[in-house]
Amino acid sequence: EAGVTQFPSHSVIEKGQTVTLRCDPISGHDNLYWYRRVMGKEIKFLLHFVKESKQDESGMPNNRFLAERTGGTYSTLKVQPAELEDSGVYFCASSHLDRNEKGYTFGSGTRLTVV
Amino acid sequence: DQQVKQNSPSLSVQEGRISILNCDYTNSMFDYFLWYKKYPAEGPTFLISISSIKDKNEDGRFTVFLNKSAKHLSLHIVPSQPGDSAVYFCAAIEYNYGQNFVFGPGTRLSVLP
Numbered sequence: 001e002a003g004v005t006q007f008p009s010h011s012v013i014e015k016g017q018t019v020t021l022r023c024d025p026i027s028g029h030d031n032l033y034w035y036r037r038v039m040g041k042e043i044k045f046l047l048h049f050v051k052e053s054k055q056d057e058s059g060m061p062n063n064r065f066l067a068e069r070t071g072g073t074y075s076t077l078k079v080q081p082a083e084l085e086d087s088g089v090y091f092c093a094s095s096h097l098d099r100n101e102k103g104y105t106f107g108s109g110t111r112l113t114v115v
Numbered sequence: 116d117q118q119v120k121q122n123s124p125s126l127s128v129q130e131g132r133i134s135i136l137n138c139d140y141t142n143s144m145f146d147y148f149l150w151y152k153k154y155p156a157e158g159p160t161f162l163i164s165i166s167s168i169k170d171k172n173e174d175g176r177f178t179v180f181l182n183k184s185a186k187h188l189s190l191h192i193v194p195s196q197p198g199d200s201a202v203y204f205c206a207a208i209e210y211n212y213g214q215n216f217v218f219g220p221g222t223r224l225s226v227l228p
């Protein structure tokens with residue numbers, strides 16, 4: 001099966017610009033997660049979708065971040081306007097609705113650099 | 116405050132020797148733990164897991180030990196191989212009620228030939 005796909009793999013934008021990250025989960029995976037790793041720190045939870053519904057968005061840093069998952073398939077994460085501290089690697093992950101003993105399947109991440 | 120800690124940012128081991136990566140957690144409700152392995156420019160991939168009903172789980176060269184009273188787990192790799200060089204993340208969850216895994220900051224393992 002195809003894995004979790006993230007696009008773009010890299011993005012360099014200026015402070016104040018807008019960037020949209022996309023994640024295509026594994027087909028049939030109802031759970032979709034966004035995580036972020038900043039400066040070699042922990043992989044930090046941002047939010048969790050179950051199908052098209054936001055189950056938990058407690059990790060979203062502020063209202064400059066907007067995530068959507070229209071139709072319960074792919075998801076987008078928009079940062080508007082971007083700030084320097086938003087730089088990091090944004091990972092998307094997906095899993096089946098039932099508890100998955102092997103955790104999530106991660107995408108390769110999008111490395112965002114805000115200059 | 117970090118709920119999952121990996122206090123060694125990096126570790127170097129000679130090929131053929133044992134690698135021991137450590138992880139500590141603060142939330143006593145965590146009862147299921149995973150280790151992920153991450154190569155550069157790739158996403159983390161599942162390596163091994165352990166439930167709190169066990170204190171050891173083994174899969175080939177990889178063994179995870181769990182000490183619930185100390186809130187500590189460790190990953191042992193024996194023998195270490197150069198291909199094991201990667202960043203290893205510890206992750207934890209309250210299995211039946213938790214919504215998402217909580218990750219540590221990772222330990223970069225370098226296995227020297």
